[in-house]
Amino acid sequence: MTTTDTATEHTVEDFRERGFTHVPGLLTADEVARFSTAAEEALAARSHTDEEFGTRIVATTDAWEHHPTLRELxxxxxxxxxxxxxxxxPLRVWGGEVLRKDPGRSxxxxWHxxxxxxxxxSRLVFNAWIALVDVPAERGCLTFLPxxxxxxxxxxxxxxxxxAxxxxxxxxxxxxxxxNPRVAVPVRAGDVTFHHARTAHYAGANTTDQARLSFLVTFTDAAATYRPLPGRDPLxxxxxxxxxxxxYPRTPRAPGATT
Ligand SMILES: O=C(O)CCC(=O)C(=O)O
Incomplete structure (x- = not known):
């Protein structure tokens, strides 16, 4: 049985009610290995470190547009x-970036x-945060306000x-x-969490000795339009x-997928 088969009504209800949901095992171990290598390549080719907001996350810029393997993901x-x-x-893909939280200076x-x-x-914007390594709480898993x-x-x-x-x-x-109760969601490599763009969330520092590596895909309602923000009109x-x-292509569907 595939992950999509197990996207039960419960998962849908969970996402809509709580504003996030955890789906284990989206990727196979082979896929995790291939996409992790691609993620490191993309970081080496073009990345920046967020010092402005102090997260010190090392992130790619438009990796899903530049790296063919990450585009596949x-x-x-x-x-x-x-x-x-x-x-x-119906949805479109709006972005896809590698995020790495390095040990040591994490x-x-x-909260945002x-x-x-x-x-x-857009009627709906949300992120899929795909773990490319195991991410227990100590490595900085996401925490949500349901x-x-x-x-x-x-x-x-x-x-x-x-x-400000x-x-x-x-x-x-x-x-x-x-x-609000705070729910931390530790994830295994290959798992994905989805969260609504209005859901408040946070992630701890990486206090382990291994990098936290993930790939973030942003989806939007296919009928969305561009809306620059004051002082921010990059496109x-x-x-x-x-x-x-x-x-911003329409979201592809698995062969035989029904709804
Ligand atoms: O990975 C993180 O620490 C933050 C990610 C995040 O804020 C998001 O996925 O919206």
Whole structure:
């Protein structure tokens, strides 16, 4: 039985109710080995370290567009089929990057939601965080605030609020989130967690002696349009423009996938 077969109603409900879900065993061990090698190649070719927000994550820039093996991962039919089941709507791939948290000089990824940064007008944006090594809590697994994607108030705050106070802007704007249970999700190599762009999340520092390596794929509603943010307009698209198919392809489906 494949992972897509086991994307049960429970997984879909979990994603919609809690704003995240964990699917074990998306990738085989051979795939993990191949995509990890590709991830390291892409990091060596073109990467930057996030010092601005202090996470010290080493990340690629548009790896899914430049590295053919990572493009395969971003457009992996099992992943795409799962993503569309969770979403219940047609999707596009909007991004795919390698993230590495090195041992030694690692730091936590502060509490944030992804919609604050999203350059999209979209009914739904969400990430698939694919583990390419085992990631127990000590290596910096993701931690979520369940249900936080359904909080009241504005859909998203101004990017400037995050810039002014990257680790606390969510709690300043939505103080009730402080009292939300926090759910850490340790993952094995080849597992994937999906989280809604409005779900508050965090990741601890990597306190182990092995790098934390993952690949992040961002999905959006296929009908999304480009929406630059004040001071942030990096793409060669007009505000309100539908996303071009050649650059942001529709999500591929596994052969025989039904819904
Ligand atoms: O990998 C991390 O530490 C953070 C990732 C993240 O924020 C995300 O996937 O949205």
């Amino acid at each position: 971003a457009l992996h039919p099992r992943l795409g089929t799962l993503a569309e089941r969770l979403a219940g709507m 730091a936590p990824t502060g 939601d992804d919609l604050t940064f999203a350059l999209l007008d 249900g936080s994607h359904r909080r009241g108030g504005p859909q998203r705050v101004a990017l400037a609020e995050h810039t 106070d990257p680790d606390n802007y969510l709690f300043t704007h939505w103080p009730e989130l402080r009292w 060669d698209l007009r505000p309100g423009q539908p996303l071009p198919d050649h650059r």
